[in-house]
Amino acid sequence: MSYRHIPVMREQAIQYLDCAPGKRVVDCTLGGAGHAKGIVEKILPDGLLIGIDQDADAVEHAQQVLAPYARNIRLIHDNFVNLPHILLRLEIDAVDAILVDLGLSWDQIEFSGRGFSFRKAEPLDMRMNPQASQSAAAIVNTAGTDRLARIFKDLGEERWAGRIARKIGERRRTEAIETTGQLADVVRSAIPRKDAAKRKIDPATKVFMALRIAVNRELEVLDTFLDEAVAHLAPGGRICVISFHSLEDRMVKQRFNRFARGCECPSGFPVCTCGKQPELKVLTRKVCKPSEAEISDNPMSRSARLRAAEKLP
Numbered sequence: 001m002s003y004r005h006i007p008v009m010r011e012q013a014i015q016y017l018d019c020a021p022g023k024r025v026v027d028c029t030l031g032g033a034g035h036a037k038g039i040v041e042k043i044l045p046d047g048l049l050i051g052i053d054q055d056a057d058a059v060e061h062a063q064q065v066l067a068p069y070a071r072n073i074r075l076i077h078d079n080f081v082n083l084p085h086i087l088l089r090l091e092i093d094a095v096d097a098i099l100v101d102l103g104l105s106w107d108q109i110e111f112s113g114r115g116f117s118f119r120k121a122e123p124l125d126m127r128m129n130p131q132a133s134q135s136a137a138a139i140v141n142t143a144g145t146d147r148l149a150r151i152f153k154d155l156g157e158e159r160w161a162g163r164i165a166r167k168i169g170e171r172r173r174t175e176a177i178e179t180t181g182q183l184a185d186v187v188r189s190a191i192p193r194k195d196a197a198k199r200k201i202d203p204a205t206k207v208f209m210a211l212r213i214a215v216n217r218e219l220e221v222l223d224t225f226l227d228e229a230v231a232h233l234a235p236g237g238r239i240c241v242i243s244f245h246s247l248e249d250r251m252v253k254q255r256f257n258r259f260a261r262g263c264e265c266p267s268g269f270p271v272c273t274c275g276k277q278p279e280l281k282v283l284t285r286k287v288c289k290p291s292e293a294e295i296s297d298n299p300m301s302r303s304a305r306l307r308a309a310e311k312l313p
């Protein structure tokens, strides 16, 4: 397959971030640096782009793409959950905009060799940062079948989660499951033929996605990060999150709404006793989706959902 790096919903994201000369913006997920390049061009001549990625290859790639803007960028290899420490090290209290474009980059799927796709014969790793956490193979070969079933059901909404977990349990008694091909075979063998034939996607799709989310602790990280991000936005600052999974999108929607509401007292309370004030104004009352034209140009964008909010003064 040819190399095609196309940043998802780039124009909408940059518009919501309200990028302008002199602003300080964090791109938490550099990936192929498509959003980052668009942002940095808007904040010249004296703005600052702080770019983060937990994949060292993405940071190295961004360094090349953004080399002409060296004066205006700081690129950091880290997990965005560490945003408070990153800003502390840069002696920055608050920023004007924060972008998060979740999930995997094209490079990771196509070229990383880390087993993100069942279409490629690769070791079953799935870590965005190979120095962190357990690999997918470690989880598949050591987790109890109950835990595996929960991962496939909760994170992949896989109907046959229990059967797949039991098949994995049986298979690993005779051999360790170390490659994408081995895992995809076990999953396919666990799903009843009739059901597999009805699916529009490969039977292994949901299990691979669920496992990747578990390996990289993607939901836990997003949950912690959202509070920290809002705390580090300057008044009037913007946050924009692009997600590709319904659980992530729901988390972003609910958190933005909670910050916009302020008060967390139970609904029956006659007066507020918690004293919490609204901190955000939600800018995307209805979630933003990619246009048909974008989807036909870049099918990977199909499930993208963008939400944005502004920090109140």
Ligand SMILES: C[S@@+](CC[C@H](N)C(=O)[O-])C[C@H]1O[C@@H](n2cnc3c(N)ncnc32)[C@H](O)[C@@H]1O
Residues within 6 Å of the ligand: 006, 007, 008, 028, 029, 030, 031, 032, 033, 034, 035, 036, 052, 053, 054, 055, 058, 078, 079, 080, 081, 101, 102, 103, 104, 105, 106, 128, 221
């Ligand atoms: C969809 S890509 C981003 C694409 C990018 N916006 C562009 O224009 O090319 C997601 C990137 O976010 C990174 N990433 C995902 N979760 C992360 C996290 N918790 N901390 C840091 N980087 C993360 C991945 O390694 C990947 O490179």
